[in-house]
Amino acid sequence: xxxxxxxxxxxxxxxxxxxxxxxxxxxxxxxxxxxxxxxxxxxxxxxxxxxxxxxxxxxxxxxxxxxxxxxxxxxxxxxxxxxxxxxxxxxxxxxxxxxxxxxxxxxxxxxxxxxxxxxxxxxxxxxxxxxxxxxxxxxxxxxxxxxxxxxxxxxxxxxxxxxxxxxxxxxxxxxxxxxxxxxxxxxxxxxxxxxxxxxxxxxxxxxxxxxxxxxxxxxxxxxxxxxxxxxxxxxxxxxxxxxxxxxxxxxxxxxxxxxxxxxxxxxxxxxxxxxxxxxxxxxxxxxxxxxxxxxxxxxxxxxxxxxxxxxxxxxxxxxxxxxxxxxxxxxxxxxxxxxxxxxxxxxxxxxxxxxxxxxxxxxxxxxxxxxxxxxxxxxxxxxxxxxxxxxxxxxxxxxxxxxxxxxxxxxxxxxxxxxxxxxxxxxxxxxxxxxxxxxxxxxxxxxxxxxxxxxxxxxxxxxxxxxxxxxxxxxxxxxxxxxxxxxxxxxxxxxxxxxxxxxxxxxxxxxxxxxxxxxxxxxxxxxxxxxxxxxxxxxxxxxxxxxxxxxxxxxxxxxxxxxxxxxxxxxxxxxxxxxxxxxxxxxxxxxxxxxxxxxxxxxxxxxxxxxxx
Numbered sequence: 115x116x117x118x119x120x121x122x123x124x125x126x127x128x129x130x131x132x133x134x135x136x137x138x139x140x141x142x143x144x145x146x147x148x149x150x151x152x153x154x155x156x157x158x159x160x161x162x163x164x165x166x167x168x169x170x171x172x173x174x175x176x177x178x179x180x181x182x183x184x185x186x187x188x189x190x191x192x193x194x195x196x197x198x199x200x201x202x203x204x205x206x207x208x209x210x211x212x213x214x215x216x217x218x219x220x221x222x223x224x225x226x227x228x229x230x231x232x233x234x235x236x237x238x239x240x241x242x243x244x245x246x247x248x249x250x251x252x253x254x255x256x257x258x259x260x261x262x263x264x265x266x267x268x269x270x271x272x273x274x275x276x277x278x279x280x281x282x283x284x285x286x287x288x289x290x291x292x293x294x295x296x297x298x299x300x301x302x303x304x305x306x307x308x309x310x311x312x313x314x315x316x317x318x319x320x321x322x323x324x325x326x327x328x329x330x331x332x333x334x335x336x337x338x339x340x341x342x343x344x345x346x347x348x349x350x351x352x353x354x355x356x357x358x359x360x361x362x363x364x365x366x367x368x369x370x371x372x373x374x375x376x377x378x379x380x381x382x383x384x385x386x387x388x389x390x391x392x393x394x395x396x397x398x399x400x401x402x403x404x405x406x407x408x409x410x411x412x413x414x415x416x417x418x419x420x421x422x423x424x425x426x427x428x429x430x431x432x433x434x435x436x437x438x439x440x441x442x443x444x445x446x447x448x449x450x451x452x453x454x455x456x457x458x459x460x461x462x463x464x465x466x467x468x469x470x471x472x473x474x475x476x477x478x479x480x481x482x483x484x485x486x487x488x489x490x491x492x493x494x495x496x497x498x499x500x501x502x503x504x505x506x507x508x509x510x511x512x513x514x515x516x517x518x519x520x521x522x523x524x525x526x527x528x529x530x531x532x533x534x535x536x537x538x539x540x541x542x543x544x545x546x547x548x549x550x551x552x553x554x555x556x557x558x559x560x561x562x563x564x565x566x567x568x569x570x571x572x573x574x575x576x577x578x579x580x581x582x583x584x585x586x587x588x589x590x591x592x593x594x595x596x597x598x599x600x601x602x603x604x605x606x607x608x609x610x611x612x613x614x615x616x617x618x619x620x621x622x623x624x625x626x627x628x629x630x631x632x633x634x635x636x637x638x639x640x641x642x643x644x645x646x647x648x649x650x651x652x653x654x655x656x657x658x659x660x661x662x663x664x665x666x667x668x669x670x671x672x673x674x675x676x677x678x679x680x681x682x683x684x685x686x687x688x689x690x691x692x693x694x695x696x697x698x699x700x701x702x703x704x705x706x707x708x709x710x711x712x713x714x715x716x717x718x719x720x721x722x723x724x725x726x727x
Contacts, residue, residue: 130404137403138396145392152388157359157378161347164305164361164374167298169345171307171372172363174294179266179367182209182286183250186270189213190282193274197224209290212260215272216242216281223280230260245269245281252368254311255288264288292318305376310336312369329353335360339371352377417445421452428456530660537649544649547642554635561628568620575613582607 185207192199200213204226214225220237236242244251251269258265265285272280291309295318299307308327309318314336316327326332331352338348339362347361360375417439424437436456439449582603589600 130408133406133410134400134403138400141396141399145396157349160359160376161361164359164376165345165347165363167305167307168361168363168372168374171295171298171309171374172345172365174298175291175309175370175372176365176367178291178294179252179365182207182284183252183268183270186268186282186284187250190270190272193272193279195224195272195282197226200224200226209286211258211263211265211285211287213282213284214260216283218246218278218280220246220281225260227260232260241267241269241283242281245271245283246278247271248278254313254368255317258285260285266291288317305374308373308375310340310371310373312340314340317370326352331358335362335373336371339364339373340369414445417441417449421445421449424452428459537653541649544642544646551635551639551642558628558632558635561624565621565624568617568624572614572617575610575617579607579610579614582610 185203189195189199189203195215197215200215204210204213210226212225212227212230214232215223216236217223220235220239220242222232222236225232241251241253248271250271251267253267255264255266257263258267265287268284268286270282270284271278272282295307295309299305306320306323306326307318308316308323311317314333319327329352331350335348335350343364343366345363347359350358350360352358357378358375359378360373362374363372365371420439421437424435427435436453437449439446441449585603586600586607589597589603
């Protein structure tokens with residue numbers, strides 16, 4: 115925003131900026147487009163180079179492994195092998211660290227190296243089981259069981275007339291594969307090469323890139339390549355946000371992968387250097403263009419600055435000088451027009467000076483006439499104002515009486531509504547008391563029924579108790595045969611006693627309920643009498659409120675008639691007052707106009723005196 119405001123104040127700076135933009139912007143855009151084009155082309159070339167290198171390494175490693183497999187297969191084609199055969203094989207074919215022969219039971223019959231500690235039986239080893247079942251076996255790299263080196267293990271079945279009679283094992287040093295990779299990438303400068311086994315563990319890599327191997331982006335790439343199991347290219351960002359251009363080759367026989375990648379910083383270093391050179395050239399062109407623009411602007415804006423200075427002088431009222439610039443272009447025409455404008459302004463100022471004196475004299479005469487009219491209107495306005503105040507006082511008193519009447523009417527109406535509500539509530543209370551009386555009587559009847567039922571239960575309990583006693587006597591007569599019957603009779607007797615005790619409690623509770631019901635009936639009867647008295651009083655109060663409301667309504671009608679008459683008189687007085695005020699305002703307006711004319715005349719003289727002709 116500051117830059118825009120700064121440019122808006124200077125046409126010269128706008129012209130210089132425009133020339134710079136017209137010259138530099140197309141070059142800059144063309145340079146950026148060319149940079150992006152070369153960057154994309156460079157990316158494709160890096161991908162192609164890395165892909166070619168990965169494929170080349172993959173083919174060489176695959177060929178090497180297949181060659182060793184063929185050599186071992188050739189040796190395994192012999193049915194009966196000895197240690198001499200193993201030594202001759204190891205001497206003939208370079209790269210094998212150790213070769214060994216196992217029988218069907220997993221016991222080593224012969225081994226090419228002396229003095230090695232071997233187990234008694236390898237039958238349970240996975241590599242032996244794969245080979246003895248008829249499959250060729252190639253392991254991941256691991257430390258050898260026989261020598262202290264990182265190796266890749268081969269296990270081949272030995273057949274005699276299609277019958278597997280043993281297993282031939284061989285181990286090659288991982289350094290042999292590392293040599294293949296090293297010999298292939300000697301000429302590479304910026305590419306990083308990684309050999310990954312089928313578990314995702316790096317076999318061969320630059321030890322300085324340990325952090326890269328352990329980074330999450332690179333581990334994700336490894337999992338992607340092993341999971342996909344194909345060849346391809348992939349671009350990703352490392353933990354520092356740098357773009358990495360990677361190519362990969364999947365070795366199917368081993369389940370391994372070769373990853374060749376290169377950071378964009380290294381790949382585009384030369385391209386960025388070229389870009390900086392171009393930017394420096396653009397800057398040089400910009401400086402040259404700016405110099406040319408300054409020369410052009412000086413030729414254009416020197417007369418414009420002179421014109422600007424004279425315009426500021428004219429804006430301060432100094433018309434005494436003319437601009438002397440001899441040019442035949444548009445700027446010369448502008449200077450001529452400016453000089454003519456000054457001459458026209460001088461003529462206008464002279465005319466204004468002559469007319470300002472005439473305006474001053476006329477305004478003074480107008481002011482005297484307006485002042486006389488204004489005094490007469492003021493006297494009449496005071497008389498009407500007193501009359502209006504008297505009428506307004508009467509109207510205010512009537513209004514207060516009317517407001518009080520309305521408030522009283524509202525209060526009366528509210529009291530009447532409350533009395534009606536109270537009468538309705540008393541009616542509801544009477545209904546509730548009647549219902550309570552009826553319910554209490556019904557409850558008393560039910561209590562009597564409960565008492566009768568309880569008496570019946572008491573009689574039955576007495577009979578059960580008597581029967582229990584008889585049964586106990588009969589059981590005693592029966593001796594041992596009636597012993598069980600005696601126990602039952604005793605329990606029946608106990609139950610009868612508990613029942614008798616419960617019925618006594620019920621009789622006691624029923625007696626208490628009957629006593630409470632009698633008290634409720636007394637209270638209900640007393641409440642009924644009180645409600646009848648309250649209903650009578652409420653009706654008398656309601657009649658009194660009706661009479662008050664009628665008297666207030668008659669008073670309100672009379673006040674309305676009086677207020678209407680007062681209002682009509684007040685309105686007529688107000689009309690007269692408004693007419694006087696309009697006349698007064700008109701006189702005041704004329705007086706104000708005369709003042710303004712006189713003031714304008716003085717100001718016009720002051721303005722004219724500022725001009726220097």
